[in-house]
Amino acid sequence: MxxxxxxxxxxxxxxxxxxxMPVEREKLHAVLEMASAAPSAGDLQAYRIVIVSSDEGRRTLSRVAGDQTFLAETSACLVFCADPLRSATQYGERGRELYAVQDATIAATYAQLATVAxxxxxxxxGSFDEKALVEGLKLEASLRPVAILAVGYPAEWPDxxxxxxxxxMVEYR
Ligand SMILES: Cc1cc2nc3c(=O)[nH]c(=O)nc-3n(C[C@H](O)[C@H](O)[C@H](O)COP(=O)(O)O)c2cc1C
Incomplete structure (x- = not known):
């Protein structure tokens, strides 16, 4: 480890x-648990994680992401969506515009590091048509997809x- x-x-x-080599259900579960361990504003976890493993679903993701074909070739794609309404219940405008996006982004970051481990x-x-994604996967219209993580066993080891x-980038004051 x-x-x-x-x-x-x-x-x-x-x-x-x-x-x-498809990703085992247990490994995916372990990754999702790490996402869930991420900090969130007010501990609200104002995000939804949509697991897309069907051929059709991954093809849809590939299409809405400007034909990034590797999305259709992975074992699973994890779509991290901000849930602005959930954060707004406690934090109003700031929750809707900022915290929900941060919550979803931090969870995706934890998940990505967990995949490595x-x-x-x-x-x-991150390059995709948000509206087409929501429609294509039939997600709740209030959700805002912020990141897709394409996950699988590597067939390359990039430098x-x-x-x-x-x-x-760093300043001291
Ligand atoms: C906000 C964001 C959006 C990104 N969008 C894409 C994308 O649409 N397609 C893609 O192939 N890589 C995408 N990437 C991956 C970056 O290209 C990659 O992280 C960067 O080049 C650094 O390389 P590394 O991840 O190997 O360190 C994105 C990364 C971030 C953080």
Missing amino acids: WDFFETVRHRHSVRRFRSD AGLGSTWV PTPRRHLDE
Whole structure:
């Protein structure tokens, strides 16, 4: 088992997956439990996670994401949706506009790191037509999809990509 720092360093976007090795239900469950462990505003967990494993569902995701074909070739896609109405009950405008999106995004981040620890690969996909996704998967109209995680056993081991120097992004006051 990798420690946290190794897990973070080993996460790279994987876009080619083993077609002969579907993700086991137990592994997916473990990943979802880690998503659920993420912090959320007021502990409301104002998000919904939609698991898409059918061929048709993954093809729909591929289509609404501008034909990103690897979405149709993964074992499962996890669609993280903000639930603005849930956050708004307690936090009004700020919950609706910001906290629900943050809750869903943090949960997706935890899930992505958990895939690495579980020996899986994933890519975060943010480029998609929100409205077409909601309609295509017949989701509740009030949900706002914020990220698709394509998850599966890797069939490639991409090299790390360079990062900006910390000095460019970090300020001390
Ligand atoms: C908000 C967001 C949106 C992204 N959208 C896409 C996408 O639509 N398609 C894709 O292939 N990768 C997408 N990515 C993955 C990035 O391209 C990738 O994380 C980045 O190039 C760094 O590479 P790494 O993940 O291997 O470290 C997205 C990542 C984030 C955080």
